[in-house]
Amino acid sequence: MPKVAIVMGSNSDWPTMQQAALMLEKLGVSYSAKVVSAHRTPNLLTEFAEQAADAGYQVIIGGAGGAAHLPGMIAAHTYLPVFGVPVRSSQLNGIDSLLSIVQMPKGVAVGTLAIGEAGAANAGLLAAQVVALSDKTVREAIIAFRTEQTATVLALDELSLPQ
Numbered sequence: 287m288p289k290v291a292i293v294m295g296s297n298s299d300w301p302t303m304q305q306a307a308l309m310l311e312k313l314g315v316s317y318s319a320k321v322v323s324a325h326r327t328p329n330l331l332t333e334f335a336e337q338a339a340d341a342g343y344q345v346i347i348g349g350a351g352g353a354a355h356l357p358g359m360i361a362a363h364t365y366l367p368v369f370g371v372p373v374r375s376s377q378l379n380g381i382d383s384l385l386s387i388v389q390m391p392k393g394v395a396v397g398t399l400a401i402g403e404a405g406a407a408n409a410g411l412l413a414a415q416v417v418a419l420s421d422k423t424v425r426e427a428i429i430a431f432r433t434e435q436t437a438t439v440l441a442l443d444e445l446s447l448p449q
């Protein structure tokens with residue numbers, strides 16, 4: 287059973303949410319990806335969120351744009367940690383998505399990431415960090431990823447910087 291569930295409000299969110307999937311793949315974390323919408327498929331959302339823990343998921347990543355109620359509604363139905371990714375919207379550039387996700391009422395928590403692809407990648411990283419608490423292989427993969435990232439930055443010299 288996959289350890290991380292990536293859910294998104296529409297298949298149009300996939301180019302953004304794919305960055306979460308790519309990060310999980312890089313770190314060797316199993317995941318599933320599915321379209322579920324609080325607005326368009328409310329019953330499916332309830333069913334998915336209520337059974338997610340029993341199904342063996344450890345973390346849920348929810349990505350949505352505009353009136354992005356998806357991550358909050360999932361969080362309302364499960365004790366699993368939920369990370370929310372505000373997908374960039376065509377009308378308001380993702381500010382609407384960000385504010386919809388981040389302004390949760392006290393007592394129901396969503397960990398909100400940055401708007402867009404970087405936020406999705408970091409949601410994948412954070413989800414892997416949760417999984418790593420009980421998985422040594424993933425822990426080592428995260429440490430190797432961070433070490434390589436640091437080495438890449440340190441290897442930059444002035445000449446290789448863009449003019």
Ligand SMILES: Nc1c(C(=O)O)ncn1[C@@H]1O[C@H](COP(=O)(O)O)[C@@H](O)[C@H]1O
Pocket residue numbers: 294295296297298299322323324325326349350351352353354355356357373
């Ligand atoms: N914000 C939500 C929810 C939800 O929060 O349940 N369901 C779909 N959507 C969002 O609507 C946007 C446009 O969707 P379409 O491209 O399908 O019209 C998407 O970014 C999706 O996440």
